[in-house]
Amino acid sequence: MKHEWPLWEIFIRGQHGLSHRHVGSLHAPDAEMAMKNARDVYTRRNEGVSIWVVEARHIAASSPSEKGPMFEPSESKIYRHPTFYDIPDEVGHM
Amino acid sequence: MTRDEALFQFLLRMGDNTLILGHRVSEWCGHSPVLEEDIALANTALDMIGQTQLWLGLAGEVEGKARSADDLAFLRDAWDFRNVLLCELPTGDFGQTLMRQFLYDAWSYGMTDWLKGSADPRVAAIAEKAHKEVTYHLERSGDTVVGLGDGTGESHTRMQKSLDYLWPYVVEMFEKDKVDEVLADAGIAPAPDDLRAGYDDITARVLAEATLTLPEGSYVHKGGRNGRMHTEHLGHLLTSMQWLQRAYPGAAW
Amino acid sequence: MYAQMIKSEASNEDPALLEAFQARIDAGEKIEPRDWMPEGYRKTLIRQIGQHAHSEVVGQLPEGNWITRAPTLERKAILLAKVQDEAGHGLYLYSAAETLGVSRDELIELLHEGRMKYSSIFNYPTLNWADIGAVGWLVDGAAIVNQVALQRTSYGPYSRAMVRICKEESFHARQGYDAIRAMAFGTPEQKRQAQDALNRLWFPALMMFGPSDAESVHSEQSMAWKIKVKSNDELRQQFVDQTIPQIEYLGLDLPDPGIRWNEESGHYDFSEPDWPEFFNVIKGNGPCNVDRMKDRVSAWEDGAWVREGLMAHAQKKAARKVAAE
Numbered sequence: 042m043k044h045e046w047p048l049w050e051i052f053i054r055g056q057h058g059l060s061h062r063h064v065g066s067l068h069a070p071d072a073e074m075a076m077k078n079a080r081d082v083y084t085r086r087n088e089g090v091s092i093w094v095v096e097a098r099h100i101a102a103s104s105p106s107e108k109g110p111m112f113e114p115s116e117s118k119i120y121r122h123p124t125f126y127d128i129p130d131e132v133g134h135m
Numbered sequence: 136m137t138r139d140e141a142l143f144q145f146l147l148r149m150g151d152n153t154l155i156l157g158h159r160v161s162e163w164c165g166h167s168p169v170l171e172e173d174i175a176l177a178n179t180a181l182d183m184i185g186q187t188q189l190w191l192g193l194a195g196e197v198e199g200k201a202r203s204a205d206d207l208a209f210l211r212d213a214w215d216f217r218n219v220l221l222c223e224l225p226t227g228d229f230g231q232t233l234m235r236q237f238l239y240d241a242w243s244y245g246m247t248d249w250l251k252g253s254a255d256p257r258v259a260a261i262a263e264k265a266h267k268e269v270t271y272h273l274e275r276s277g278d279t280v281v282g283l284g285d286g287t288g289e290s291h292t293r294m295q296k297s298l299d300y301l302w303p304y305v306v307e308m309f310e311k312d313k314v315d316e317v318l319a320d321a322g323i324a325p326a327p328d329d330l331r332a333g334y335d336d337i338t339a340r341v342l343a344e345a346t347l348t349l350p351e352g353s354y355v356h357k358g359g360r361n362g363r364m365h366t367e368h369l370g371h372l373l374t375s376m377q378w379l380q381r382a383y384p385g386a387a388w
Numbered sequence: 389m390y391a392q393m394i395k396s397e398a399s400n401e402d403p404a405l406l407e408a409f410q411a412r413i414d415a416g417e418k419i420e421p422r423d424w425m426p427e428g429y430r431k432t433l434i435r436q437i438g439q440h441a442h443s444e445v446v447g448q449l450p451e452g453n454w455i456t457r458a459p460t461l462e463r464k465a466i467l468l469a470k471v472q473d474e475a476g477h478g479l480y481l482y483s484a485a486e487t488l489g490v491s492r493d494e495l496i497e498l499l500h501e502g503r504m505k506y507s508s509i510f511n512y513p514t515l516n517w518a519d520i521g522a523v524g525w526l527v528d529g530a531a532i533v534n535q536v537a538l539q540r541t542s543y544g545p546y547s548r549a550m551v552r553i554c555k556e557e558s559f560h561a562r563q564g565y566d567a568i569r570a571m572a573f574g575t576p577e578q579k580r581q582a583q584d585a586l587n588r589l590w591f592p593a594l595m596m597f598g599p600s601d602a603e604s605v606h607s608e609q610s611m612a613w614k615i616k617v618k619s620n621d622e623l624r625q626q627f628v629d630q631t632i633p634q635i636e637y638l639g640l641d642l643p644d645p646g647i648r649w650n651e652e653s654g655h656y657d658f659s660e661p662d663w664p665e666f667f668n669v670i671k672g673n674g675p676c677n678v679d680r681m682k683d684r685v686s687a688w689e690d691g692a693w694v695r696e697g698l699m700a701h702a703q704k705k706a707a708r709k710v711a712a713e
Binding site: 154158162167169170171173174178180181184187188205208228279281282286289290293372376378379385386387388 | 448449452455457459460461462463464465468469472475476478479482517567570571574575578683687688690692695696698700701704
Binding site for chain 1: 420422423424469472473476479480483486491492493549552556695696698699701702705706
């Protein structure tokens, strides 16, 4: 019998209230052990205050071949960025 | 026996347990069944080395002969060690290591929990820190005992064998002597047998979930905690652990 | 380095695709797991990252050899934390390799069957406590030189693993230097051990960078793909230049009579390591090859029942949960 432990993706929220961030992967038999392993592997240097684990096969990812239609249309919407607008100095900070 | 003499003995017992068991756990580094377990075991060992520095550091202070934690760890011979025999037994296979860890953690959990309210604030402060570490150790070792006990036929058999081998060493942790009486009266440490009920609750729950059964028979191995008679294993452990300090006396590292 | 003598694979794919791929690399773009890549790129990376991962894990053994003999509680904790980090680095790197469609277990089996290698350096023994200092200082020091460069490697997951590893690695070199410094400034016997460690480990550390690029037939393609970022000789020189002053500070004798400052080049000259010895170690004839592999294989085989037991339990638990719902 040979069953490699499934692969899990690990997300950790750091000390400063930011979103959970992907930090890496590991193997574990189930979610509970993945959580413990994540604690032991990825928070050895006081890196986190909260952990999410997701089995890798459950992650749906965008396809690189669709990169153009997926992401390029937003390139031309430059008016969404604050730097698009000139605000007179006299008005002050905005 | 003065209170400080009793306290010194008690602190040696606490510090020697973590020193010797931490040493045993560290033997796994680089040899575990899977990288995740290797890393987790090293974390456990590191916590125990840290606890050793605190317990033995305070022991040296209480003794008042200017002995450091390192002096106590590296320059005493076997008969002066006060750890329970359970801690010095060889690592055995991974199952035996985790079963021993669980049986120890369940005791250490109750002990450090009690000590958080010790009448001696120095003891309480160490216990406060240690208890958080031990809580995690217990959760992890308990889960692993359950996983392996209720795993495959082979893992179940191995875990039952480990339990049968180790269980006779459990009682020593609850033995009571003069040291304990003095400290219990002073509110510094618990009467060891007071921790038994809580211990039995934890072990009964985990071992049932692990589908393991407590062995028959009531024979008890003891002699470490009072130093009367250690196992042969301790001498070999000390031979490695103390080698450099013994071979090059007085050198700083 | 941790990945020495990596053979790069030739590619015979559609030239247009290859050209576009090369253009992305030249533009400094990172290649990500699901992107198209030449089969040769993928295979070379698996080999390189796999060998790098194996090196971290086998690399636990020579230092682990002293964990139970560390001279103080603090040194014991430091060493254990350090060797534990190596296991972590192995884990990060196996994860990076896994994004290329190979599993960790497959890579481990290839190592155990002798079909994949690990760095030559870990086939040398650690014989006295100063070796622990010297390994951290020289071996991790050499690794850092290489790995800092590899943070810029073209494959995203590899590059990110390198960033994480580099952050952790500087503790390794520093703790090593701190340990050997205590000995170099200690008793005459300690100083003798420090000198002995330096003398024994110096040339094996230089070998970590691999033979001269002039002789390395595989470097060119790897450099073009930015799997490799700097040449072996460049990295080796950088390591020598930074390490000589550190040796001098310790008051130890230089481990090579050929070391001298070269005013003209602005670098230190040094003697070549014994390359026939290097090739022998790679072939399996180093002082510790047999023992290292025996340790790894038995850890893996003895642990099979644990991996299987915990997996079986997880499956039972999941089945019980489904049944209860």
